[in-house]
Amino acid sequence: MVCDSKLKDMALKLFEINAFKFGDFKMKVGINSPVYFDLRVIVSYPDVMDKLADLLQEFIVERKLNASGMHLCGVPYTALPVATLISIKANKPMLIRRKEAKKYGTKKLIEGKFNAGDKCLIIEDVVTSGSSILDTVDDVRSEGLIVTDAIVVVDREQGGSQNTEERGVRMHSLYTLSYLLQTMLEAKRIEESTVKAVAKYIDACQIRSDGSFVKNGTTVVNDLCRTRMSFEARTDLAKCPLAKELFKTIVTKKTMLCLAADLTNSEEILNLADAVGPYICVLKTHCDIIADFSEQFVRSLQSLARQHNFLIMEDRKFADIGNTVAQQYAGGLCRIADWADLVTVHALPGQGILKGLKSAISADRPLATRGVFLLAEMSTEGALTDEKYSTATVKMATEMDTDFVAGIVCQSKDLVASPGLLQLTPGVKLQEGVDGLGQLYDSPERVVKERGADVCVVGRGIISSKTPSETARIYRDRLWEAYLERIGVEKNGDAK
Ligand SMILES: O=c1ccn([C@@H]2O[C@H](COP(=O)(O)O)[C@@H](O)[C@H]2O)c(=O)[nH]1
Numbered sequence: 001m002v003c004d005s006k007l008k009d010m011a012l013k014l015f016e017i018n019a020f021k022f023g024d025f026k027m028k029v030g031i032n033s034p035v036y037f038d039l040r041v042i043v044s045y046p047d048v049m050d051k052l053a054d055l056l057q058e059f060i061v062e063r064k065l066n067a068s069g070m071h072l073c074g075v076p077y078t079a080l081p082v083a084t085l086i087s088i089k090a091n092k093p094m095l096i097r098r099k100e101a102k103k104y105g106t107k108k109l110i111e112g113k114f115n116a117g118d119k120c121l122i123i124e125d126v127v128t129s130g131s132s133i134l135d136t137v138d139d140v141r142s143e144g145l146i147v148t149d150a151i152v153v154v155d156r157e158q159g160g161s162q163n164t165e166e167r168g169v170r171m172h173s174l175y176t177l178s179y180l181l182q183t184m185l186e187a188k189r190i191e192e193s194t195v196k197a198v199a200k201y202i203d204a205c206q207i208r209s210d211g212s213f214v215k216n217g218t219t220v221v222n223d224l225c226r227t228r229m230s231f232e233a234r235t236d237l238a239k240c241p242l243a244k245e246l247f248k249t250i251v252t253k254k255t256m257l258c259l260a261a262d263l264t265n266s267e268e269i270l271n272l273a274d275a276v277g278p279y280i281c282v283l284k285t286h287c288d289i290i291a292d293f294s295e296q297f298v299r300s301l302q303s304l305a306r307q308h309n310f311l312i313m314e315d316r317k318f319a320d321i322g323n324t325v326a327q328q329y330a331g332g333l334c335r336i337a338d339w340a341d342l343v344t345v346h347a348l349p350g351q352g353i354l355k356g357l358k359s360a361i362s363a364d365r366p367l368a369t370r371g372v373f374l375l376a377e378m379s380t381e382g383a384l385t386d387e388k389y390s391t392a393t394v395k396m397a398t399e400m401d402t403d404f405v406a407g408i409v410c411q412s413k414d415l416v417a418s419p420g421l422l423q424l425t426p427g428v429k430l431q432e433g434v435d436g437l438g439q440l441y442d443s444p445e446r447v448v449k450e451r452g453a454d455v456c457v458v459g460r461g462i463i464s465s466k467t468p469s470e471t472a473r474i475y476r477d478r479l480w481e482a483y484l485e486r487i488g489v490e491k492n493g494d495a496k
Contacts, residue, residue: 002058002174010055011175011183013048017041020154020180022194033205034197035177037154039125040078053085055174056123056151060090063172065121065149071095071114075124075136082153083123095120095145097136109139116144124152127171129207130160137169154180159206177202226419227452230487237420242311242341242371243406246422249281249309250455255476256448256483258282258313258424260459264289266297272468273301277308279472282342282455284313287334298339305341314340317375319348322356330360337361337370344409345372347393354401371406376415379427381438390415397421413452425453429461430474444475448482 014020018041025036042049060066073095074083080096087094095112114120120140124133137147147169155161155173164171181198184190226234235247250256257280261269269290273283283305287293305312314336318325325345330337337360345353354372361370376393377385385393390410397405398418407422408415416423429441441461447453458475465471 002055002062006055007175007179008183008187010048010051011180012187012189013051014039014042015180015184015189017045017048022190022198034194034201035156037126037156039153043081049081049085052153053082053089056082056153057086057090059172059174060086060121060151063149063151065151065172066090066092067119069118071112071118071120071145073097073110073120073122073136073140075122075132078125079123079153082125086123095140097139110143110145114143114145118145120145120147122147122150122169124150126154126156127152127160127164127173128156128158130163130171133160133164133169133171134167137164137167157202163207226417226421226423227413228487229419230489231454231483234419237418238406238422239402239420240371240404240406241368243420243422246281246311246342246371246406246455249311253278253281253309254480255279255281256453256455256479257472257476258284258455258457259462259472260284260315260426260457261463262286262289262459263463264291266290266292266294270297270300270304272463273304273308275469276462276472277304277310279469279476280308280310282311282313284315284457285340286315287336288316293334302339311341312339313342313344313373315344316340317344317346318353318357319346320353321349322352322359324356325353326356326360329357330362337365341369342371342373342406345374347374347376347389347396351396351400354396354404358401358404367403370404372404373407373409373422373424374405375409377410377412379411379425379440381434381440407454411451413450416452422454423452424455424457425451426457426459428453428456428458428475430478431461435460444478445482448479449486 019039020035020037022035025033042052070092071094072083072087072092074080076097083094086092093112095110095114097110098108122133122136127133133150140147149170149172150164152171152173154175154177155171157177161171177198181195185192185195231247231251235244238244238247259276259280261272261283263269263272290297301312316336318328320328329343336343345357357372358367361367374393374397376390377383394408394415397408407424409424410416411425411427425447427440427442428444428447430443432441432443434440442451444456447456456479462468462471462475
């Protein structure tokens with residue numbers, strides 16, 4: 001048995017270093033919690049980390065989970081340093097799950113040396129619904145490893161152990177929230193009233209692995225989770241008028257498809273737009289590749305956009321200082337601001353880029369008819385848009401010029417939390433893979449369900465097809481079905 005006094009000492013230490021606190025905290029799932037855990041702080045206290053790893057190692061032995069050949073895999077990122085320490089102390093090989101890797105290309109999903117059929121023990125810091133453990137389990141299992149158990153530092157007792165058990169993973173927690181409450185009370189660190197408030201909260205809020213939670217006996221779908229909400233419900237939450245319009249178009253036409261009309265001849269683009277128009281919500285251009293670009297071309301395109309009800313996006317990827325982008329947007333040969341409803345913009349130069357673009361919108365084109373998508377991540381192999389950059393981009397979109405930013409161009413589901421923003425995701429093809437120049441493709445289903453896309457960009461998948469209009473219809477239908485599954489609606493419209 002792990003010695004109780006050692007457990008209590010460690011609990012007090014964790015409280016002292018603010019690894020958990022009591023108050024009123026907004027949780028990821030959109031409900032308020034009277035207790036908050038942040039075990040990331042332990043990296044600043046090597047002595048605490050070391051002792052915690054010792055306790056976990058003893059616990060693993062006690063639970064007989066130290067079979068020979070067992071690998072350890074920490075759930076990224078907080079559990080990684082602790083898993084590393086245990087691996088060294090217990091002399092057990094470690095695996096690292098890459099959170100950001102694709103299932104093809106050069107990057108592997110799971111790093112480390114292993115064989116299919118090997119056993120792997122998952123290590124996690126704090127568990128609420130258990131969904132993070134299950135994400136890691138899915139990836140580890142997809143490489144042929146066997147996972148039956150997970151060791152966690154704290155179980156918040158909100159459904160995590162049931163949720164993981166349902167998927168064949170027994171959860172062993174060093175601490176339960178109840179134990180921590182009792183220990184803090186005995187040590188006079190908290191009042192009886194806090195214990196009661198937290199206990200009441202745990203009783204009332206049991207979270208399921210699908211993000212819904214049971215509040216006072218009633219199942220409540222998490223209505224703040226973007227990817228679980230319907231486009232209808234999200235329309236009213238959009239702060240940018242053009243995003244609202246896009247939501248409405250998506251709902252009316254039941255399509256999340258954006259055509260990347262990457263052709264170099266204007267007549268060909270117009271013919272394509274006419275053929276594919278019924279199946280798309282956005283048509284995306286690169287006006288600088290059109291050899292015969294003209295005023296007449298954009299007027300014809302606008303007319304088709306009205307006829308088929310789609311928006312026009314110029315994928316200009318502005319990236320300069322405010323003064324320069326203002327001129328690039330409104331002036332030059334293409335006069336983009338005159339005809340493009342939406343443009344894409346890099347966040348690299350900071351907030352000034354949005355100010356510059358906004359300043360170029362003339363009075364006869366009200367701001368409400370123009371919008372931007374900020375690029376947070378790119379779809380290419382080796383893209384330099386790391387987590388810090390992409391998070392800062394999303395922050396810019398949610399805190400500044402919210403009437404102008406319609407959404408984010410990115411590849412990861414968890415980046416865009418705000419339901420009022422749209423996630424635009426390129427790199428979509430019926431056949432997953434990589435082109436000769438580093439463009440990575442995922443299937444429509446994976447892009448919608450796993451990557452969280454709201455609008456999916458397809459270029460060569462449609463334009464290189466012999467029957468673009470039929471192919472566009474297939475993309476539209478597959479994307480829409482994936483979306484219905486994502487929000488938990490059967491094809492016939494019934495809730496699952
Ligand atoms: O990260 C990004 C941003 C933009 N794109 C653009 O999307 C299309 C994709 O075309 P495919 O033929 O389907 O590969 C293209 O216009 C890119 O400029 C992107 O691919 N990745």
